[in-house]
Amino acid sequence: xxxxxxxxxxxxxxxxxxxxxxxxxxxxxxxxxxxxxxxxxxxxxxxxxxxxxxxxxxxxxxxxxxxxxxxxxxxxxxxxxxxxxxxxxxxxxxxxxxxxxxxxxxxxxxxxxxxxxxxxxxxxxxxxxxxxxxxxxxxxxxxxxxxxxxxxxxxxxxxxxxxxxxxxxxxxxxxxxxxxxxxxxxxxxxxxxxxxxxxxxxxxxxxxxxxxxxxxxxxxxxxxxxxxxxxxxxxxxxxxxxxxxxxxxxxxxxxxxxxxxxxxxxxxxxxxxxxxxxxxxxxxxxxxxxxxxxxxxxxxxxxxxxxxxxxxxxxxxxxxxxxxxxxxxxxxxxxxxxxx
Amino acid sequence: xxxxxxxxxxxxxxxxxxxxxxxxxxxxxxxxxxxxxxxxxxxxxxxxxxxxxxxxxxxxxxxxxxxxxxxxxxxxxxxxxxxxxxxxxxxxxxxxxxxxxxxxxxxxxxxxxxxxxxxxxxxxxxxxxxxxxxxxxxxxxxxxxxxxxxxxxxxxxxxxxxxxxxxxxxxxxxxxxxxxxxxxxxxxxxxxxxxxxxx
Numbered sequence: 281x282x283x284x285x286x287x288x289x290x291x292x293x294x295x296x297x298x299x300x301x302x303x304x305x306x307x308x309x310x311x312x313x314x315x316x317x318x319x320x321x322x323x324x325x326x327x328x329x330x331x332x333x334x335x336x337x338x339x340x341x342x343x344x345x346x347x348x349x350x351x352x353x354x355x356x357x358x359x360x361x362x363x364x365x366x367x368x369x370x371x372x373x374x375x376x377x378x379x380x381x382x383x384x385x386x387x388x389x390x391x392x393x394x395x396x397x398x399x400x401x402x403x404x405x406x407x408x409x410x411x412x413x414x415x416x417x418x419x420x421x422x423x424x425x426x427x428x429x430x431x432x433x434x435x436x437x438x439x440x441x442x443x444x445x446x447x448x449x450x451x452x453x454x455x456x457x458x459x460x461x462x463x464x465x466x467x468x469x470x471x472x473x474x475x476x477x478x479x480x481x482x483x484x485x486x487x488x489x490x491x492x493x494x495x496x497x498x499x500x501x502x503x504x505x506x507x508x509x510x511x512x513x514x515x516x517x518x519x520x521x522x523x524x525x526x527x528x529x530x531x532x533x534x535x536x537x538x539x540x541x542x543x544x545x546x547x548x549x550x551x552x553x554x555x556x557x558x559x560x561x562x563x564x565x566x567x568x569x570x571x572x573x574x575x576x577x578x579x580x581x582x583x584x585x586x587x588x589x590x591x592x593x594x595x596x597x598x599x600x601x602x603x604x605x606x607x608x609x610x611x612x613x614x615x616x617x618x619x620x
Numbered sequence: 621x622x623x624x625x626x627x628x629x630x631x632x633x634x635x636x637x638x639x640x641x642x643x644x645x646x647x648x649x650x651x652x653x654x655x656x657x658x659x660x661x662x663x664x665x666x667x668x669x670x671x672x673x674x675x676x677x678x679x680x681x682x683x684x685x686x687x688x689x690x691x692x693x694x695x696x697x698x699x700x701x702x703x704x705x706x707x708x709x710x711x712x713x714x715x716x717x718x719x720x721x722x723x724x725x726x727x728x729x730x731x732x733x734x735x736x737x738x739x740x741x742x743x744x745x746x747x748x749x750x751x752x753x754x755x756x757x758x759x760x761x762x763x764x765x766x767x768x769x770x771x772x773x774x775x776x777x778x779x780x781x782x783x784x785x786x787x788x789x790x791x792x793x794x795x796x797x798x799x800x801x802x803x804x805x806x807x808x809x810x811x812x813x814x815x816x817x818x819x
Contacts, residue, residue, distance in 0.1 A: 303723065304723040304726060305719035305720045305722065305723040306719075314726060315722065321726065321729070322733075324726070325726070325729060325730040328657060328730050329733065331657065332653075332658070332734075333654065333734075333740075335650060335653035335654050335656075335657065336649065336653065337650050337651075337653035340649035345648055348648060348665065348669060349641065349644050349648070351669060352644070352676070356672075356673045356676040
């Protein structure tokens with residue numbers, strides 16, 4: 281313990297103490313002063329930090345700098361080797377993280393034809409789960425959807441096979457085009473954010489383009505090796521009927537994609553009918569209005585990715601000016617007004 | 621604050637070894653002396669070397685210098701903090717003096733409070749540029765050579781073809797301007813000049 285009487289210190293003294301490069305523990309006066317109050321302590325810290333950031337180390341010799349540069353080159357070489365031998369563990373770690381993130385099923389298997397290993401990612405539970413592809417592109421997968429991608433993905437082989445729905449935010453790379461295969465058709469990406477709904481069992485494929493540009497290549501019905509191309513621009517939506525290959529192109533008129541991207545969809549004065557279509561997509565259900573009047577009701581609010589369908593519908597029921605009740609049977613939700 | 625030529629950042633982004641070497645040459649002494657404010661010189665050197673190894677592995681890209689500065693100082697700051705925290709645990713078992721423990725604590729909170737974001741470095745650049753613009757051209761030249769290029773007064777005298785006395789006079793007049801006008805509200809500018817004065 282120091283038995284030194286409290287003394288006042290002026291800025292100049294503190295500054296000099298710091299600059300003289302004396303260790304703080306060897307300056308009992310300053311140390312005592314610092315410990316006296318938080319104010320003193322913070323003032324000292326401010327000066328100390330500012331001085332540290334201003335240091336330029338001119339007294340370090342050229343020789344010392346060069347010899348330490350060589351040390352680093354050696355160290356980094358060694359650690360690179362170490363890094364390679366640990367890459368197996370690195371993968372194990374990724375799997376664990378993803379499993380925790382959303383009850384995920386992840387497997388690696390070989391396709392005999394190509395001998396290229398494929399990675400498959402799908403989420404069995406959870407409504408909205410995101411992960412990053414090896415090139416840094418972000419994918420948000422909807423439940424029961426899955427994608428596959430080759431293990432040599434980063435070597436100019438940016439392609440994924442999608443069955444289901446996904447929101448994709450693709451890292452732009454001029455030299456390596458990104459392709460999304462949906463059955464026999466494919467989407468060619470030119471650096472962009474978009475949403476694809478393409479369940480193999482469904483009749484329709486829907487692509488919503490948030491920003492950038494994509495090209496949709498639709499294989500011709502009778503000539504499989506040929507295709508028709510459609511260019512989609514920002515805020516456009518394309519629906520393909522797989523059976524007759526008819527196309528419906530329209531504009532996206534709200535920011536529903538934010539739900540996939542940020543986990544929240546904010547809406548203002550939107551009709552129940554329009555919201556129901558979105559809820560159907562999120563929760564993979566079909567919603568039926570037993571009274572037509574209800575469908576035209578307007579709501580303002582937000583849907584969060586963490587909420588269950590029940591949570592959402594309960595809130596709607598509370599907010600509705602006309603009371604309604606709902607009934608969930610398997611994957612069908614029926615909504616009807618309560619007659620009083 | 622002396623800055624890194626813009627070409628170096630471009631070289632660095634192109635994964636050019638020369639870019640790394642130049643960056644290292646510029647930042648290594650700065651970072652070691654920075655870390656040495658909180659840990660011993662030998663440990664400081666090790667921690668900064670570790671930071672550069674991380675840098676080599678990650679090979680991040682930068683759009684401007686403040687971003688690179690922020691990246692490197694943040695790495696070193698975190699390494700220092702880990703070091704100090706580790707020492708704290710160890711010192712439970714080793715009988716250290718109260719003063720050394722206090723010093724460790726204060727250095728830790730200093731580092732915890734230290735903002736190494738891009739904004740900090742940008743602000744510092746602006747403040748120094750503004751300060752420099754207050755000097756006469758000759759005075760600025762002397763100051764830049766002494767402070768930024770690390771030249772000794774004698775070397776400056778030779779290269780500018782003026783007397784040693786004239787160099788010292790320029791320094792004194794620069795100091796007068798800054799000490800009076802800036803010391804109170806820009807303490808680190810004051811450091812800069814006091815340090816400069818003592819050289």
